[in-house]
Amino acid sequence: MSHSTRRLLTGALLVLAAGTGVGAAPAAAYAADVPATVDVNRTLTARSGPSLGAKAAGTLRDGQKIKVACWVSGQTVQGKVRRTAVWDRLTDGRYISHGYVRTSRGISRCAPAKAPKAKITYVPGTVRSADGAVNLRTGPSTQNAAAGTVANGAVLKLACSVPGARVSGTVSTTNQWDKLSDGRYISHAYVVSAVLKACPAPPPAKPAPALTPEQFIKAAVPGAQQGWRQYGVPPSVTIAQAILESGWGRSGLSATDRNYFGIKCQSGYYGPHATGCHVYQTTECSKAGKCFETADAFRTYATMARSFRDHGHFLRNNKRYAPAFAHTRNADKFIAEVWKAGYATDPKYVAKVTGIMKSHDLYRYNTWK
Numbered sequence: 001m002s003h004s005t006r007r008l009l010t011g012a013l014l015v016l017a018a019g020t021g022v023g024a025a026p027a028a029a030y031a032a033d034v035p036a037t038v039d040v041n042r043t044l045t046a047r048s049g050p051s052l053g054a055k056a057a058g059t060l061r062d063g064q065k066i067k068v069a070c071w072v073s074g075q076t077v078q079g080k081v082r083r084t085a086v087w088d089r090l091t092d093g094r095y096i097s098h099g100y101v102r103t104s105r106g107i108s109r110c111a112p113a114k115a116p117k118a119k120i121t122y123v124p125g126t127v128r129s130a131d132g133a134v135n136l137r138t139g140p141s142t143q144n145a146a147a148g149t150v151a152n153g154a155v156l157k158l159a160c161s162v163p164g165a166r167v168s169g170t171v172s173t174t175n176q177w178d179k180l181s182d183g184r185y186i187s188h189a190y191v192v193s194a195v196l197k198a199c200p201a202p203p204p205a206k207p208a209p210a211l212t213p214e215q216f217i218k219a220a221v222p223g224a225q226q227g228w229r230q231y232g233v234p235p236s237v238t239i240a241q242a243i244l245e246s247g248w249g250r251s252g253l254s255a256t257d258r259n260y261f262g263i264k265c266q267s268g269y270y271g272p273h274a275t276g277c278h279v280y281q282t283t284e285c286s287k288a289g290k291c292f293e294t295a296d297a298f299r300t301y302a303t304m305a306r307s308f309r310d311h312g313h314f315l316r317n318n319k320r321y322a323p324a325f326a327h328t329r330n331a332d333k334f335i336a337e338v339w340k341a342g343y344a345t346d347p348k349y350v351a352k353v354t355g356i357m358k359s360h361d362l363y364r365y366n367t368w369k
Contacts (some may be wrong), residue, residue, distance in 0.1 A: 004290050010104075011327060012311045015200065019205075019273075023287055025262055030181055030227070030266065032104045032160040033068070033069060033091055033327045034065060034067065034068045034103055034107050034215050035065065035066075035105070035219050036065075036066050036067070036068050036088070036101050036103035037063060037064070037065060037101070037102045037103070038060045038061065038062060038063065038064045038066060038067070038096070038101065039062065039063075039080050039081050039100055039101065039102050039318035040060070040061075040062045040079075040100045041062065041080060042061075042062065043059040043060065043061055043062070044059060044061075044062075044096055044097075044100050045057065045058075045059050046058050046060060046090070046094040046095065046096050046217060047087075047094065047095045047096070048094065048095070048369055049074070049095055049320065050072050050073070050074025050075065050087035050089075050095050051074050051075040052075055053075070053079065054095065056100050057094045057095075058094065058217055060096065063078070064194060064323045065204065066090055066101075067090065067091045068088040068089070068090060068091070068101070068103065068112035069089050069090060069091045069111060070088075070089055070104050070106050070108050070204075070344050071086050071087065071088050071108075071109055071110060072082075072086075072087050072089060072095075072109070072110045073085055073087070073106050073108070074086070074087040075087075075093070075097075075198075077097040077099045078099060079098070079099020079100040079101075080099070080100055081098075081099055081100060081101065081102060082098070082099050083099060084097070084098050085288065086097050086098035086099075088101055088107065089110055090270070091175075096231070101137055107241070108135060110261075110269055110273065119349070120159065120181075122157035122158060122159055122181050123157075123158045123159075123193055123194050123196055124155055124156070124157065124158070124193065124340040125154065125155070125156045125157075125158040125178060125186075125191045125192065125193035126153065126154070126155055126156075126192045126193070127150050127151065127152055127153060127154045127155075127186075127190055127191060128152065128153075128170050128171050128190060128191070128192050129151075129169070129170050129190050130152075130170045131169070131170065131190075132152075132251060133149035133150065133151050133152075134149060134150050134151075134169075134186060134187070134190045135148075135149055135186075136148045136150060136151075136184040136185065136186050136266065137177075137184065137185045137186070138184065138270070139164070139178055139185060139279050139297065140162045140163070140164025140165065140175075140177035140179075140185050140265070140279055140295065141164050141165035141277075141279045141295045141297050142165050142167065142187075143165065143264070143265045143266070143268060143277060143295075143296065143297030143353065144185070144265070144268050144277055144279065144297060145164070145267075145268025145277075146183075147184045147186065150186070152251075154176075156186065156191070157180060157181035158178045158179070158180060158181075158191070158193055158196055159178075159179045159181055159199070160178075160179050160190065160196055160197050160198060160199035160200075161176050161197075161198055161199065162175070162185075162198070162199045162279055163175050163176065163177070163295070164177040164187075164279060164295045165187075165279070165294055165295040165296075166294045166295070167187040167189040167190075167240070168189060169187055169189025169190040170189070170354065171189055171190055171191060171192055172188070172189050172236070174187070174188060174189050174208060175190060175294065175295070176188035176189075176191055177213075178191055178193070178196060181200055186222060187201075187288045195267075202226075208256075210249070210250060210297075211246060211248065211249055213243075213283055213360070215276065216243070216248050216249055217239060217243075217360060217362070219304055220238075220239045220242060220304065221235065221239070221365050222305055222307065222317065223238075223261075223303075223304055223305030223306070223307070223309055224239045224242075224308050224365065225307030225365065225367060226305060226309055226368065227309045227311060227312030227313075227330075227369075228298070228312070229368075229369075230309060230312055230313070231312030231313055231315065231316040232312070232316065232325055232328040233312040233315055233316070233334070234329070234330075234331040234334050234366050235309065235362070235365040235367070236331045236357045236362035236363050236365055236366050237331050237334055237335050237338075238308055238311055238358070239336075239355045239357075239362050239365065240335075240354075240356040240357045240360075240362055241261060241311070241353060242254075242260040242261065242307075242308065242328065243313075244353060244356060245260065245261055245262060245354045245358075246260040246261075248305075252300060254307075256299040257278050257299070257301065258280075258297060258301035258302065258303060258304055258306070258307050259300060259301060259307055260301055260304065260307045260308065260311070261307065261310075261314070262298065263299050263307075263310060263311070264296060264297070264298050264299065264335040265298065265299055268297075270298065270299045270300075270312075271310055271313060271314070272313065273301065273306045273307070273310035273313060274299035274300055274301055274306070274307075274310060275301060275302050275306075276298050276299075276300050277297040277299060277300065278297065278298050278299075278300045279295045279296070279297045279298075280295065280296055281294075281295050281298075313366075315338065320342065321337070321338055321339045321341050321343070323337045323340075323341065324337035324341065329364060329368060331354075331357060331362075331366060332354050332357075335353045335354065336350050
């Protein structure tokens with residue numbers, strides 16, 4: 001092969017290897033400040049951004065040597081060299097379409113711009129309490145666990161406010177709770193401060209999928225039988241109560257928090273099977289007809305089985321239900337004793353539960369193992 005032939009082939013291979021100059025080489029070979037040449041009929045306008053609509057930032061002449069820092073996606077342009085949506089950011093921060101650029105080296109993609117961190121402004125709040133130290137909580141309710149105390153006169157950094165359990169304090173009676181800079185909560189009934197902005201609403205939890213009755217029962221059996229083995233509650237009772245109280249798992253409490261029995265947190269305590277507490281806003285009315293907003297904290301669970309096992313734990317560890325555990329192998333008598341102990345006020349509650357057990361033959365899951 002002659003020397004001139006080798007030179008021609010080498011030149012052709014160089015052009016093929018260069019390609020567009022973007023993504024033509026492994027990432028490890030990419031580098032910043034890549035030398036390049038402008039290929040335009042006359043002059044090329046540099047821009048403040050990757051678009052022909054961006055503000056002009058000077059011109060480049062044909063054949064001018066430049067250095068490219070990286071590339072970004074932008075407006076598609078038909079250039080002299082190629083049609084492309086790639087724009088090259090020069091080392092001085094200006095942009096030109098890659099449709100007018102020739103380079104023999106790969107150009108790396110620009111790193112995505114980091115969004116500036118929003119500056120958080122806290123509002124000072126002063127604790128006013130004639131009742132001694134005030135509890136801080138993990139959530140906006142007296143049902144949430146205590147997370148420290150603050151004394152009268154303490155100055156706190158308040159981030160925002162949320163509605164929660166109604167509290168009568170030294171300053172006021174209110175359902176407003178203030179979220180502190182460290183994430184804890186204090187009732188505004190004990191705080192003097194300027195008006196606080198509302199806290200952003202948390203993203204909604206992903207609800208559990210709706211199940212047919214057959215699917216619900218099949219999903220319920222393992223947890224109900226585990227509850228029997230641990231605590232002695234007949235599986236048929238657990239499943240039937242869950243069906244009745246959660247509407248086959250379609251209630252908001254069960255669909256969102258896997259809580260099928262409406263078990264609440266007690267002063268922040270949520271037992272060995274729950275994952276935490278979820279405060280729900282409710283409206284309650286007095287006998288005189290005066291209504292007000294309040295909140296209750298309900299237990300949350302990772303799975304249906306955990307909720308079912310906690311149902312057994314709840315009954316077994318509550319002394320008033322002790323008489324029911326004399327009938328752990330008789331589902332009908334068990335639920336009757338639970339009702340007598342005050343589990344439900346509905347006079348037809350026992351008939352409803354036993355009716356569900358009979359109509360769906362839930363007794364077959366009482367394996368007594």
